[in-house]
Structure formats: C-alpha cells, structure tokens
Amino acid sequence: MHFFIPLVDRIAFVHSLREEVSNVPDQTAVTQDNLKVQVDGVIYFKIEDPHLASYGAEHPFDAAIQVAQGIMRSALGKLTLDNAFKERENINDEIVRGAMKLQHHMA
Secondary structure, eight states: OOOOOTTTOOOOOOOOOSOEEEEEEEEEEEOTTSOEEEEEEEEEEOOSOHHHHHHSSSSHHHHHHHHHHHHHHHHHHTSOHHHHHHTHHHHHHHHHHHHHHHHHHHO
C-alpha cells in the first residue's frame, strides 16, 4: 500500500492507459525503382506497462512514431511504385511486427 503525503510527495508521471491515435507526419520515401513518394499515416497505440513508459524512452509516443516512419520507409524502399499500392496490407503488417519487436526488446 502506498500513501501520498500532500506537499511532500508529488506525482512524477501521469499516463493515459486508453488507446491513443496520432498522425504520422508526411515524409518522402524512395521506392525500389527510384521514385519519390510522399507518405503519411495514422498510428494507434496504448501504454500497457506504465512503469516502462515512465522510465524507458523519454518520449514513448514520439519513439513509436519514429519507429513506424523508419519501417515504412524501409518497406517502401523494397517495393516498386506499382507494388507499393498493392502491398499496403503487408506494409501495415510489417510496421506492426516491427513495433512488437521493439516492445519485446524494451521489456
């Protein structure tokens, strides 16, 4: 049991444990056939471990967006422009797998 003593103790971190939505900013990626494409996205995330979110990455939401952007650029770099449109679901799956891998490394 923990007690909070006013004026002595303070709440260090406050996190929402609900699912949150954030826009992934526009970025330019280069496809395998050397064409530049402008991509953006939306990322949904939820804090499952408040302790890790407080004492792990300094800004966990920004870190998640950076990882998603890197994976998106990497995935598009392996595809031609024609295939990029057809493979959107696979790119989404690759972003989710990358985020899960990052989550396991941080734990």
